[in-house]
Amino acid sequence: MKFDKLLVLAAILGVWQMTSLLVGVEVLTPPLGTFAKIGRLFADPDFGGHVWETTRAFALALVLSLAIGLLVGLALGADRLAAEVGEPMLTAFYAIPKVTLYPVILLFFGLGFAAKVAFGALHGIIPVALFTMAGVRNVKPGWLRAARAMRLTKLQIARSVLLPAALPELVAGLRVGTALTLLGTLIGEMFASQRGLGYLLLQAMERNDPATITALALLLTIFATSASALLLALERRLDHARVVA
Amino acid sequence: MNDAHAKLRGVKRIYRGVGKQPPTHALGPVDLDLKRGEFLSVVGPSGCGKSTLLDVLAGLARPDEGTIEFEGKLVQGEVPDGIGVVFQEDSSFPWLTVRENAGFALARAGMAPAEIKERVDATLSFMGLASFAESYPVQLSGGMRQRLCIARTLVTRPRLLLLDEPFGALDQQTRLLMGDELLRLWRETGATVLLITHALDEAAMLSDRVAVMSARPGVILDLVETDWPRDRDSRIVSEPSFGAVTARLWSTLRGESMKSMATQ
Ligand SMILES: Nc1ncnc2c1ncn2[C@@H]1O[C@H](COP(=O)(O)OP(=O)(O)O)[C@@H](O)[C@H]1O
Ligand SMILES: [Mg+2]
Numbered sequence: 001m002k003f004d005k006l007l008v009l010a011a012i013l014g015v016w017q018m019t020s021l022l023v024g025v026e027v028l029t030p031p032l033g034t035f036a037k038i039g040r041l042f043a044d045p046d047f048g049g050h051v052w053e054t055t056r057a058f059a060l061a062l063v064l065s066l067a068i069g070l071l072v073g074l075a076l077g078a079d080r081l082a083a084e085v086g087e088p089m090l091t092a093f094y095a096i097p098k099v100t101l102y103p104v105i106l107l108f109f110g111l112g113f114a115a116k117v118a119f120g121a122l123h124g125i126i127p128v129a130l131f132t133m134a135g136v137r138n139v140k141p142g143w144l145r146a147a148r149a150m151r152l153t154k155l156q157i158a159r160s161v162l163l164p165a166a167l168p169e170l171v172a173g174l175r176v177g178t179a180l181t182l183l184g185t186l187i188g189e190m191f192a193s194q195r196g197l198g199y200l201l202l203q204a205m206e207r208n209d210p211a212t213i214t215a216l217a218l219l220l221t222i223f224a225t226s227a228s229a230l231l232l233a234l235e236r237r238l239d240h241a242r243v244v245a
Numbered sequence: 246m247n248d249a250h251a252k253l254r255g256v257k258r259i260y261r262g263v264g265k266q267p268p269t270h271a272l273g274p275v276d277l278d279l280k281r282g283e284f285l286s287v288v289g290p291s292g293c294g295k296s297t298l299l300d301v302l303a304g305l306a307r308p309d310e311g312t313i314e315f316e317g318k319l320v321q322g323e324v325p326d327g328i329g330v331v332f333q334e335d336s337s338f339p340w341l342t343v344r345e346n347a348g349f350a351l352a353r354a355g356m357a358p359a360e361i362k363e364r365v366d367a368t369l370s371f372m373g374l375a376s377f378a379e380s381y382p383v384q385l386s387g388g389m390r391q392r393l394c395i396a397r398t399l400v401t402r403p404r405l406l407l408l409d410e411p412f413g414a415l416d417q418q419t420r421l422l423m424g425d426e427l428l429r430l431w432r433e434t435g436a437t438v439l440l441i442t443h444a445l446d447e448a449a450m451l452s453d454r455v456a457v458m459s460a461r462p463g464v465i466l467d468l469v470e471t472d473w474p475r476d477r478d479s480r481i482v483s484e485p486s487f488g489a490v491t492a493r494l495w496s497t498l499r500g501e502s503m504k505s506m507a508t509q
Contacts, residue, residue, distance in 0.1 A: 142335070145330075146330075148305060149328075150350035150397075150401070161338070164341075165338075167340075
């Protein structure tokens with residue numbers, strides 16, 4: 001198991017090294033050069049400020065995505081009629097390339113912190129809402145009837161039946177929502193900001209500075225994959241009870 | 246004085262239609278007394294209001310007319326202490342083990358873990374599920390899952406046990422054996438049992454009395470006493486009087502089933 005993962009890691013590094021030799025180190029910085037660049041980035045006194053800016057924007061956008069997505073999903077999931085109307089609308093909206101909405105966001109929030117938070121949340125809300133809806137609809141009416149027949153209070157039903165029944169979907173929504181909120185926040189930073197990792201990335205692109213681009217991409221990938229892997233592991237554990245053969 | 250365990254008087258249930266649908270008069274008026282400790286079955290064509298009857302009797306739904314009393318107190322939109330329900334569909338919780346499922350109600354009621362364990366162990370072995378205590382419901386067969394639902398209700402030691410076609414999904418042999426288990430359970434717990442079923446032979450074999458319901462809106466057309474001894478079992482099907490009981494049930498039910506088929 002552990003050996004497998006090391007093997008995958010070694011393969012990725014190998015392919016990376018080969019590719020950069022093939023296309024030229026001035027186009028794709030090789031692994032070692034990238035690690036060195038990451039070291040230099042962290043040594044730069046300004047870099048911490050950019051990381052902090054992105055972290056703050058991402059965290060706030062994530063909280064908004066989860067709160068609004070959960071509320072919308074619960075409201076739509078609890079009522080069959082609302083779900084029938086709401087779900088196709090959400091799915092359609094989900095399919096719109098969000099970048100086309102960017103001017104509208106800028107109009108509302110102006111340039112800066114608020115705009116990137118809004119853009120991040122815009123990406124995250126819908127998947128969280130869709131997964132929450134699916135979770136609520138997973139609750140069999142028979143479970144609720146059984147709970148009432150066992151004289152549970154409303155609060156006990158919410159805690160001991162609704163929550164565990166919907167939990168795997170809620171965590172899946174959290175996972176997908178986290179990934180997309182990060183994406184949205186970074187895109188927001190690239191277009192409407194003077195601070196943050198997205199801004200650094202755009203600047204590096206304009207300067208044609210592949211070392212910085214590769215270094216930032218690697219940092220973001222590591223963050224996104226570990227968050228996703230963590231939530232996926234949690235999801236699998238929660239689902240265990242339903243899929244054990 | 247009437248010492249009925251549960252008493253239904255003029256009970257009616259009408260489902261309001263969604264949107265432009267007309268309302269459905271599903272049940273009643275029904276008058277019925279459940280005697281303390283008896284085994285009473287309710288048979289009727291499908292869609293005649295049997296599950297609806299169970300819902301209002303259990304307090305899961307309010308009747309639109311009439312009253313229900315359990316142990317001398319009115320039942321009003323809430324399941325009273327002392328009533329246990331086993332539903333038609335499998336309602337075991339898939340995220341809990343068999344043991345956790347069985348102890349669910351007791352844990353929510355705040356019982357001490359040691360006492361829960363004792364009761365759950367006893368009930369699981371009574372229902373033949375002891376060796377599956379740590380399994381999850383998906384790992385059980387349909388019959389075992391239904392036994393788990395019965396166990397989950399039994400641990401609360403209900404004085405009135407309501408069962409809604411609990412063996413509906415099982416094959417005939419398993420049904421007969423489950424019937425024997427149900428009789429044993431009824432004798433050993435001393436509970437009053439109301440069993441809803443669409444199977445005539447099941448009703449005739451298990452019950453002290455059988456109520457025959459009409460096509461929708463379900464009313465009680467006939468109440469048949471069987472006079473079986475208390476320590477009966479499924480072998481009673483070979484008694485000559487068993488044929489007489491099923492014949493009487495069928496003579497009432499035949500016309501109703503035809504009406505019910507014509508409207509579906
Ligand atoms: N929630 C409901 N809303 C509207 N009609 C219902 C509802 N539940 C049951 N019915 C109708 O009431 C009648 C009786 O249903 P039910 O009590 O489930 O019958 P049974 O259990 O005897 O098969 C059926 O015609 C059914 O379609
Ligand atoms: Mg039914």
